[in-house]
Each structure stands twice: as structure tokens, then as C-alpha cells.
Amino acid sequence: MRKVIIIGAGLAGCYLATQLQTTCDVTIITKKSAEDSNSMLAQGGIAASLDPGDTPAEHEADTLVAGAHHNKETAVKQLVTTGPTLIKRLIAAGMPFDRKADGQLDFGLEGAHSHHRILHANGDRTGAALTSFVQSLLHQVHWQTNSEALQLTIQSGVCTGVVVRNTQTGELTTLNGDAVVLATGGLGNLFPLTTNNATITGDGIAMAARAGAKLTDMAYMQFHPTLLTLHGRCYGLITEAIRGSGAILVDENNHRIMANVPKKDLAPRDVVARHLQAWQRQGHDLFLDISAIPNFTDRFPGVTENLDNHHVPFRTTKRIPIQPGAHFMMGGVATDLSAQTSLPHLFAVGEVACNGVHGANRLASNSLLDCLVSAKKAAEKIMTITPTETFKNTALPNSKVDPFLPTMTALQDKAWQYLGVVRTRTGLKTFLRWLDQFDYPSPVPTQLTSTQFAIANLCLCAEKIARAAQAAPKSLGANYIEESVVPDQAG
Ligand SMILES: Cc1cc2nc3c(=O)[nH]c(=O)nc-3n(C[C@H](O)[C@H](O)[C@H](O)COP(=O)(O)OP(=O)(O)OC[C@H]3O[C@@H](n4cnc5c(N)ncnc54)[C@H](O)[C@@H]3O)c2cc1C
Incomplete structure (x- = not known):
């Protein structure tokens, strides 16, 4: 029987396991618990053109526009055509997406979508509902929680396994597999303000790079416009679905910040994030005005609970204090449409991977869908391995x-200063010079503590981001480079 090692217990890793559990010997290893992942935190939902009147072609067009046409078109086609089928199968298996009073699926709207096509579950707790549902389908896999993958093992140019540390006992073991799958998510914790779970530290990207696998599109990091921010610290995401339902971005004087921008508050995330940061740098405070949304607390129970936990008086002020922060990595380990990396028998699914589907900027709610589609395609390919x-x-x-x-x-x-929402060429150089003093490029991971390992991985990812941004001839999507103005010699 084929042995498959899946590293990471988010939606991509767990959905892949559902596809392989009856035909392969599957082990899922994960750093902490099965609940620790970005997938569990996803709020808004999952995009699919299932509403009558919507089409995969329209979903494809929106994805390409958001991605600044830097997307790989075949990957986008695969996403928008395979995705709806997989979602229908999950619904048939019992996945409880929210429905309207008449029993029809309730499709939400998010930024840069031309159609209501966002399925959600348990209001704004879609990620937890979907990931837990998929995990509940797993009955034939070996789970290794509190197990940190440190290093891929390579024999004769083929990936054959992974070195794992039990984070409670410190014990090191090598797990061997016919296929090793990175499902380790992105790298949000490179930045001080992030929506990401604490376990998301670029490990998969760094391990793949150290093993010689190709990375791609590393310049493209998505900054989400609306993180709940109190006294300069982030306390979670304020889902874009709230703007989709009519909330607007304002400053302390109720000035509507996005009024003169095409698509206004629902412009692509990079555009909104830059406008917000520019406004903030002029000394303004940033808020999401929710006064236009009836039944806010019923429709957004997860956000409501978070606001109440942090004593935000939004019921009376109708405002939520926000600012942009790190959210999603479009780049990552380069894969083909079957999630195969450049290293034989090493696969990558979900956010750690870059199959080109998101281009230079991800369309909202496309990443959960990509988790399903990339995992499905990986499963099909893995089944062909001897x-x-x-x-x-x-x-x-x-x-x-x-x-x-x-x-x-x-x-x-x-990283926030030099690799954040707005970058400059001088800043990128300064950052790389600063990074150069540290011993992160090729450590022996088994000799590092978990914290050192995470820092070394994030340093390596940061270097890859800075070099990719530097190499870009001009700004595109989420890689926004403010070019210095050459003074007019003529005066
Ligand atoms: C707050 C928030 C809201 C979001 N909302 C949406 C949304 O509404 N719609 C949407 O489409 N997308 C959304 N996203 C993005 C989406 O949730 C993620 O892109 C997606 O869930 C990634 O899934 P994944 O399985 O690839 O990785 P993750 O879900 O991040 O899982 C990665 C797993 O790998 C484990 N891991 C990491 N390193 C190691 C290691 N060294 N060893 C072992 N295990 C390791 C982690 O602990 C985790 O279990 C949101 C993201 C966040 C943070």
C-alpha cells in the first residue's frame, strides 16, 4: 500500500486525506492540535458559481482581474470548474452551508466578485464548520499532533520522507512515504499584524527551498484591509463579507475613505489596503462603519463574539477600529496542476503551494476552494505513484x-517596514543587507529549538519575498513598489 505523509491539518491536508484514506496508508502530522490552522479561522466563506445565473466563466474573469492577469489561466479554469463539483459532493455528504428561509443556499458577496457566490456556514465561522466537517470524515488515518516537521529527506533526488520532532518530548523520528505532501499553510507570522494562526511560520516553504524545490511568485503577499486593531495590536480578522453587506470604511471624521475609488469599499484588497495605509499615515484613525447593516450580531456571530471579548462598543458607535495587516501568501512552492512540486514525490497543496491560481492578488474566498481542488488533484496524481x-x-x-x-x-x-503594503527599492536593499548578518540560510533544523526554527524559516521566506520584489520590473497586484521620483535635472 502507498504510504502518504501529509504535513499540516488545515483544510487542504485533511481534504486530501479524505481522498486517500481508503486506498493509501495516510499519516497526518501537525505542529499542535487539529484545530490549529488558518482554515479553522476562515470567516467569509468559499466561492463557487453555483447560484443560478452565475457561471464558472464569470468566476474565472473575476479571479483574473483580481490577480492582475498574472494568474495561470489553466489553474484558474481548473479551480472554477472542479470547485463547484467538489462543493456539491460535500453538500451531499452533509456539509451544512447556510441556507435562506426557503431552503436555497444563501450566497454572500465579497470584494471584486461580480456575483453573489460565497457559500458560508454557521454565519461567519465557515472555516471552522468546513474544516471540522472534513475532519469528521477521516476514519482511517494516523494522526500525529504536537509533531513539527523539520526537514525533508531526499534519496537519489526523490523526496522520501520528513524528519519530525515531537514538541512535547523532543523525540526525533524520520517518517518515510511514497509521497510527502506539504499542507503547511502560508507565512503570516512574518508580520507583526496578521490574521494568521500562531503555527503559520513559513515552514513548508522554507523546508522545500532548503531541499532544492522551486518557489514562485514570492513577491505577492496579501494584506487584508480590515484587522481588528486596538492600541496597535491585531485581534483577528473583520471579514470582507461585512463590507459585502454594506459596511463602509471611514476615518474619525466620518470621511468615506474609498468614496472616489472604482468599486469603492469592495475594490481589490491591495487597493483598499494601500488607501487605508496612506490615510493612516496622514494621521487619521481607521474604522469600519457598520450602521447600514441590519441584524449585524445575528449575521456575524463570530466577529460579534470577538468584538465583545475585546470590549469594543460597536453596538452604540456602529464602528469597528481596523487597520490593514498580513493575511495570505499568493506565492509559495511551485506546483503543476496536480500539486506536484519540482522535487519528485513532493507535493504541495493549499496556501503553501503556488500553482498560479491566485496571480498577483487572491480573489476573496478562493483559497478554501483552492484547498479542495489542489488536494483533489494531488490525490489523483499520488494514486499513480508506484x-x-x-x-x-x-x-x-x-x-x-x-x-x-x-x-x-x-x-x-x-518585515512590516520594508516588505509591507508599500515597498521601495531602497527599502528592499536595506532589508536584505540587515538580513545578511544572520545564520538562517542553511541551519541543521534538528539542532534548533522550535522558536529558532520558526525564525530561521521566516527569515528565509522574507529573503525570498525581498528578492522577488526586487526582481519585479514594476508594481503588480499585491507587490506595490513606490518608485522614487527622479528629480527633474532642468529644475
Ligand atoms: C482569519 C482568516 C480568515 C480567512 N478567511 C477566508 C475565507 O473566508 N475564505 C477563504 O477562501 N480563505 C480565507 N482565508 C484563507 C484560508 O483560510 C487559508 O488560505 C486556507 O485555510 C489555508 O489552508 P491550508 O490547509 O493550506 O493551511 P492551514 O489551514 O493554514 O493549515 C496549515 C497546517 O499546517 C500546520 N503546520 C505548519 N507548519 C508545520 C510544521 N512545520 N509541521 C507540522 N505542521 C505544520 C499548521 O499547524 C496547520 O495545521 C482566511 C485566513 C485567515 C487567517
């Missing part, structure tokens, strides 16, 4: 070393 008879294991050095690394806070502050 099982290996034997694996060789080598000794693992585990004596601790103390490499020179920045603190997480120092790294995050520099």
Missing part, C-alpha cells in the same frame, strides 16, 4: 547550537 520497497534512514544530529538570529519581534518589525 510504492517504494525500502527506505534508508540516516542518523539525526540533535546537539543544540545557538545560531545568530534576530528576535521574532525585530524580524516582524523590519
Whole structure:
């Protein structure tokens, strides 16, 4: 029987496991618990052209516009045509997406979608509902929680396994597999303000890069316009579905910030994030005005609970204090349409991967859909692999070393300054010079603590982002480079 090692327990990893569990020997390893992932945090929903009147072609067109046409068109076609079928299958299996009073599916609207096509579940707790539902379908997999993947093992140019550390006992083991699948999510914790779960530290991207796998589109990091922000700290996402329902972005004087921008408050995320940051830099405070939304607390129970937990008086002020922050990585480990990386037998699904579907900027609610589609395609490909008879294991050095690394806070502050919403060429150079002093490029991961490992991984990802941004001839989508103005010689 084929042995498959899936690293990561978010939607992509778990959905892949549902597809393989009856035909393969599947192990899911995950850093903390099955609940720790960005998938569990997703709020707005999952996009699919299932509403009568909507079509995959319109979904494709919206995805390409949001992605600044940097997308791989075949990947987008695969997403918008395969996605609806997979969603129908999940509904048939019992997935409880929200419905209207008449029993029809209730489609929401989000930024840059031309049609109501966002399915949601349990209001704004879609990610938790969907991921838990998919996890409930798993009955034949081996789970290894509190297990941190540290390093891919390669034999004769083929990925054969992964070195794993039990984070409670420190024990190191090598798990071998006919296919190894990265489903480790993105790298939001590179930035001080992020919507991401604490376990999301670019590990899959860094492990793949160290093993020689190709990365792509690393310049494209999506900054979400609306993170609940109190005293300069982020306390979670305020879903875009709230703007889709009529909320608007204002400052302390009730000035409507997006009034003169095409598509206004529902413009693509990079456009909104830049406008907000520019307004903030002029000394203004930023708010989401929810006064136009009836029954807010019923429609957005997850956001309501979070606001109440942080004592935000939104019921009387009708305002939520927000600012932009790091949300989603469009780039990552380069894959083909079957989730195969450049390293044989190494696959990547979900946010860690870049199959080109998101282009230079992801369309809202396309990433959960990509988790399903990329996992489905990976499963089909993995089923064609011939099982290996034997694996060789080598000794693992585990004596601790103390490499020179920045603190997480120092790294995050520099990344926000130089790799954030607006970048400059001078800033990118300054950042790379600063990074150059640290010992992150090729550490022995088994010799690092978990914190050192995360910092080294995020340093490597940051370097890849800075170099990709530098190499870009001009701004595109989420990689916005403010070019310095050459002074007019003639005066
Ligand atoms: C707050 C929030 C709201 C969002 N809302 C939406 C939305 O409404 N619609 C939408 O389409 N998208 C949304 N997104 C994006 C979407 O949730 C993610 O892109 C998607 O869930 C990623 O799924 P994944 O399975 O690839 O990775 P994740 O769900 O992030 O899972 C990664 C898994 O890998 C594990 N892991 C990481 N490193 C290691 C390691 N070294 N060893 C072992 N395990 C490891 C993690 O602990 C985790 O279990 C949102 C994201 C956030 C953060």
C-alpha cells in the first residue's frame, strides 16, 4: 500500500486525506492540535458559481482581474470548474452551508466578485464548520499532533520522507512515504499584524527551498484591509463579507475613505489596503462603519463574539477600529496542476503551494476552494505513484547550537517596514543587507529549538519575498513598489 505523509491539518491536508484514506496508508502530522490552522479561522466563506445565473466563466474573469492577469489561466479554469463539483459532493455528504428561509443556499458577496457566490456556514465561522466537517470524515488515518516537521529527506533526488520532532518530548523520528505532501499553510507570522494562526511560520516553504524545490511568485503577499486593531495590536480578522453587506470604511471624521475609488469599499484588497495605509499615515484613525447593516450580531456571530471579548462598543458607535495587516501568501512552492512540486514525490497543496491560481492578488474566498481542488488533484496524481520497497534512514544530529538570529519581534518589525503594503527599492536593499548578518540560510533544523526554527524559516521566506520584489520590473497586484521620483535635472 502507498504510504502518504501529509504535513499540516488545515483544510487542504485533511481534504486530501479524505481522498486517500481508503486506498493509501495516510499519516497526518501537525505542529499542535487539529484545530490549529488558518482554515479553522476562515470567516467569509468559499466561492463557487453555483447560484443560478452565475457561471464558472464569470468566476474565472473575476479571479483574473483580481490577480492582475498574472494568474495561470489553466489553474484558474481548473479551480472554477472542479470547485463547484467538489462543493456539491460535500453538500451531499452533509456539509451544512447556510441556507435562506426557503431552503436555497444563501450566497454572500465579497470584494471584486461580480456575483453573489460565497457559500458560508454557521454565519461567519465557515472555516471552522468546513474544516471540522472534513475532519469528521477521516476514519482511517494516523494522526500525529504536537509533531513539527523539520526537514525533508531526499534519496537519489526523490523526496522520501520528513524528519519530525515531537514538541512535547523532543523525540526525533524520520517518517518515510511514497509521497510527502506539504499542507503547511502560508507565512503570516512574518508580520507583526496578521490574521494568521500562531503555527503559520513559513515552514513548508522554507523546508522545500532548503531541499532544492522551486518557489514562485514570492513577491505577492496579501494584506487584508480590515484587522481588528486596538492600541496597535491585531485581534483577528473583520471579514470582507461585512463590507459585502454594506459596511463602509471611514476615518474619525466620518470621511468615506474609498468614496472616489472604482468599486469603492469592495475594490481589490491591495487597493483598499494601500488607501487605508496612506490615510493612516496622514494621521487619521481607521474604522469600519457598520450602521447600514441590519441584524449585524445575528449575521456575524463570530466577529460579534470577538468584538465583545475585546470590549469594543460597536453596538452604540456602529464602528469597528481596523487597520490593514498580513493575511495570505499568493506565492509559495511551485506546483503543476496536480500539486506536484519540482522535487519528485513532493507535493504541495493549499496556501503553501503556488500553482498560479491566485496571480498577483487572491480573489476573496478562493483559497478554501483552492484547498479542495489542489488536494483533489494531488490525490489523483499520488494514486499513480508506484510504492517504494525500502527506505534508508540516516542518523539525526540533535546537539543544540545557538545560531545568530534576530528576535521574532525585530524580524516582524523590519518585515512590516520594508516588505509591507508599500515597498521601495531602497527599502528592499536595506532589508536584505540587515538580513545578511544572520545564520538562517542553511541551519541543521534538528539542532534548533522550535522558536529558532520558526525564525530561521521566516527569515528565509522574507529573503525570498525581498528578492522577488526586487526582481519585479514594476508594481503588480499585491507587490506595490513606490518608485522614487527622479528629480527633474532642468529644475
Ligand atoms: C482569519 C482568516 C480568515 C480567512 N478567511 C477566508 C475565507 O473566508 N475564505 C477563504 O477562501 N480563505 C480565507 N482565508 C484563507 C484560508 O483560510 C487559508 O488560505 C486556507 O485555510 C489555508 O489552508 P491550508 O490547509 O493550506 O493551511 P492551514 O489551514 O493554514 O493549515 C496549515 C497546517 O499546517 C500546520 N503546520 C505548519 N507548519 C508545520 C510544521 N512545520 N509541521 C507540522 N505542521 C505544520 C499548521 O499547524 C496547520 O495545521 C482566511 C485566513 C485567515 C487567517
